[in-house]
Amino acid sequence: MASGSAPAVLHLVLGEDEFLTERATTGVVSAVRAATPAGQDPPVVSRLGGPEVTAPQLFELLSPSLFGEARIVVVTGAAELGKDAQAAVLDAARDLPPETVLVVQHTGGGRAKTLVADLRKAGAEEHAAGKITRHMDVVGFVRSEFRGLDVRVAPEACEALVEAVGTDLRQLASACGQLVADTGGKVDVEAVRRYHSGFVGVSGFTVAERAVTGDVAGAIEALEWALHTGVPEVVLADALADAVNSIALVGTQRGVPPAELAKQGLPPWKVKKVTAQTRYWSIETLGTALQVVARLNGEVKGRAENPYYALERAVREVGSLASL
Structure with a gap:
């Protein structure tokens, strides 16, 4: 106002x-x-x-x-x-x-x-009132919701909630309010897991982290369980894309301070984990992986006849590239 x-x-x-x-x-x-x-x-x-x-x-x-x-x-x-x-x-x-x-x-x-x-x-x-579609912006929306409720929540918990609920802003806003009410304002990753266990038992980030470190079998197992427990296909695709893009961001700017990377969209708490993941990748394999996740984005939003097979293929491709 x-x-x-x-x-x-x-x-x-x-x-x-x-x-x-x-x-x-x-x-x-x-x-x-x-x-x-x-x-x-x-x-x-x-x-x-x-x-x-x-x-x-x-x-x-x-x-x-x-x-x-x-x-x-x-x-x-x-x-x-x-x-x-x-x-x-x-x-x-x-x-x-x-x-x-x-x-x-x-x-x-x-x-x-x-x-x-x-x-x-x-x-x-x-x-x-513009549409919010980028994963980073959806997580930012969740953080602003919690701030509006006078609650400080760690970025990891905001990420987990997006994984649990998806990208629908109405549902996310409702989930934020419910979590604050149910926990007395003590919202952390464990609270999100506890109240949204049906989704977060295996998250899209679990799938993505296994894929980008070359654990193809583990990534496919996590993918099947995530889909079985209701994690939306678009959320799984976003998590894989976020993991690959984060590795590309850190891997191409070695030595850049975390604060500078944060200005480009990577929270400081994530830098250490992503830095460790870069050892599985080269410039060539990263370039191919970026093409894979870009293709997957369109496939899970209607271009593929079967989004599940598109997801499985992309996870296998990314995992295999990380194993090279």
Whole structure:
């Protein structure tokens, strides 16, 4: 929210992630309601939007109220608004009626793409809701969730939770809150294992660590058990890619201080372990392994008819390369 005692009256929630979009919108609504003076009714929330919304509908909601009641108008699917509807939103944004807060949800693309820049010029407070896909960023999301709950959690435990739950942000946020409630804020790797044992008994990192150290048989055994216990295929592929990429990062920058590697995405606590793993690799075999995990990323996301066989083949290939 904007600094100061009163919440902003114009908000742009920008991004394609539905969970983050709704969370940001809920945050605005809560802040506005919390700022309602004592004795006054809280603002009424109205939602509408999308390609079928007309300018008259928007004009009716965004015009001054005859009774002066406080309102929060949430325009959903603003990326697909028609030309007249866009104009109605923008006209209102530039001169909002008293006691009216406008929240516009926009993916950043679509036929109303230019509305984003126009709302920024109108002074909208922006809330990021872009999709988070990189493993490192998903783990960062988990860490920020715990910080928001006033709990400090080690990076290893955040990694373990992503392994256990997957990359769905809604599920991860719920898992963070539940872990904090169940453990009294004492969240560590063991707590994650205890509360998510169905997934973490064998994790994607177990599979990846065995593969990148040349233990092909052990990696395949761990892969089969991880799939049996429900670890998602995409998570397993991400873990293998993370292991190979981490080795490439450290192996090509020998002697670089851990703090410098951290700036490039590798946490200091991981550097020692990855450094030990680099002895199994050469520049040539690493290059091939990077191609393997890049191919696997597409295969587990729909390019392969059978993601399981794609995973098994990639694990065997990486393990064999580490054994050379």
